[in-house]
Amino acid sequence: MPVPPLERLSDVLPEEIRGIVRRDTPIPTIAERAKAKKRDVPTLVRGDIGQIVGVDDELEVLYGPPLGLEALRAVVAETYNLAFDLGGGALESAPQGLTASNVAVCTGAAEALSILFRCFASGKTVALPRAHWENYRNGVEMAGGRVVFVDFFDDHGRLDVAAIARGIEAEDVAVLVVNFPCNPTGAVLDEEEFRELARLAERSGVIVLADEVYARIRFDGCAPQTLLKFAPGHAVSISSASKEYLHPGARIGYVVCAHEELTNQVLRKLIRANTASPNVLGQRRVLELMQPDLEDLRAGREPQLLTRIRDEVAARCELLLEVLERHGFTPVGRAGHRPMGTIFLTAALPDWWNGDDISFSKAAIEAGCVSSVPGSAFGLDGSIRLSFGAMTRDDIRQLDRNLSEFRASLA
Ligand SMILES: Cc1ncc(COP(=O)(O)O)c(C=O)c1O
Secondary structure, X not given: OOOXXXXXXXXXXXXXXXXXXXXXXXXXXXXXXXXXXXXXXOOOOOOOOOOOOOOOHHHOOOOOOXXXXXXXXXXXXXXXXHHOOOOXXXXXXXXXXXXXXXXXXXXXXXXXXXXXXXXXXXXOEEEEEOOOOOHHHHHXXXXXXXXXXXXXXXXXXXXXXXXXXXXXXXXXXXXXXXXXXXOOOOOOOOHHHHHHHHHHHHHHOOEEEEXXXXXXXXOOOOOOOOHHHHOOOOEEEEEEHHHHOOOHHHOEEEEEOOOHHHHHHHHHHHHHHHHOXXXXXXXXXXXXXXXXXXXXXXXXXXXHHHXXXXXXXXXXXXXXXXXXXXXXXXXXXXXXXXXXEOOEEEEEOOOOOOOOHHHHHHHHHHOOOOOOEXXXXXXXXXXXXXXXXXXXXXXXXXXXXXXXXXXXXXX
C-alpha cells in the first residue's frame, strides 16, 4: 500500500504553500519569546506587539494564537477522542488519542475548508457529492481547482462505492469531499459504510475532506462517526461550533487531523496568513459551552447541551416530514431512507406544483407561505431544501396551514 498523502505532506502541498510554511514568521516567534522572558523579567519592555494596550484593560481583546486558544484545542481533541472513540490505539499516529496539536481552530468550518482547498485542490480535481453544500464549489474554484460531481448512492439508496471509484479514476480526482450527515439531504451513513469509504480512499490514494459539522446531530440512535478513525492517513475532519453549539456568529470551526504536521505546522502559518487568529471572544464562549459537555462525556453520560439540541431538531424533523408528506412532497437524497441528521431536509415538489424549484421558492415566499432554498442550488433540481433548525414546532404547524392555503390559492 503506498504511503498515504497526509504522511507525505511535502509531496502533496503546492510549492507556494510549502514556501509559506518554511518562511520564518518573526512577529509571533518574537512575541512568544518576549512573553516567556517577561514572566522571568517583568521589567522587560514589550515593543513588539501590534495592538494598543494599557488604555483600558477591561476593554482589551487581544489577538490570540493563530491556531486558537490552547485550552480550546485541547477540549476539541478530547471531545473527538470520547465522542468518536479515538483513544485506546484506534489511531496509529496518535495511539493515546488526539491532543491539542491535532487541532487547528479556524474562523468557522468555512475558513477551514477554504484553506484546505488551497492546500490540496490547487490545480487539481475535486469530487463533490451530487447533493452538496453549494459553497464547496466556490472554495474549490477560489483555490484554482476543478469541480466534478459524484453520486454517492445508487437508485436503491445503497452507498455506491464502485461508482465513486469510477468517478475518481475517470476524472483523476485528487480530493474527495465527504459530508455525512449531509447538508442538504440529512442522509447518514452507518459504520460499515464509513469503513467502505475509508477503504476506497486507501485504494485510490485521494485526500478526503470530511466535513463533519453535523456528525453529532444524527437521529437514528447510531454512534456518531468520523472518517479520521477509519482513514487517518487520508481524511481531514472539519467541524464547527456553528451547528452543535448554536454559535454560527462566533465563527469558530476546527480542523482535526491525526497527523499533526498539518494542524500544528502547516495551518499555523496559513491561518496566520489568512486571518491572523480566530475570534478570541468566540473561542472563550465556545470553550464555556464545550467544557460541561466534555465533563459529561468523561463521566460516560450523554452531553447535556448537545443532546437537548439534537432531540429538539429530531422532533422537528419528524414533524416536518409528516407535514410535507401530507402535502405531497417526498424527501430526496437517499432512496428508501428518511433524513436522519443535520438541520435540513430536501423534498421533491408535489404534483400540484406546475413549475420548477426556483419558481416554487419564489412564489411560496411571495404568497407568505414559506421560504425555502431551491434544490438546484445543491444539485437537486425539482426539490426544495427546508431548514428545520430554523423552524420551531409551532412554525411547522403553521407551515401545515400555510401550505393548505397556498395550494387552495392555486386551484
Ligand atoms: C455542510 C456545511 N459545512 C460547513 C458549513 C459552514 O460552517 P461554519 O459556520 O462553521 O463556517 C456549513 C454551514 O451551513 C455546512 O452546512
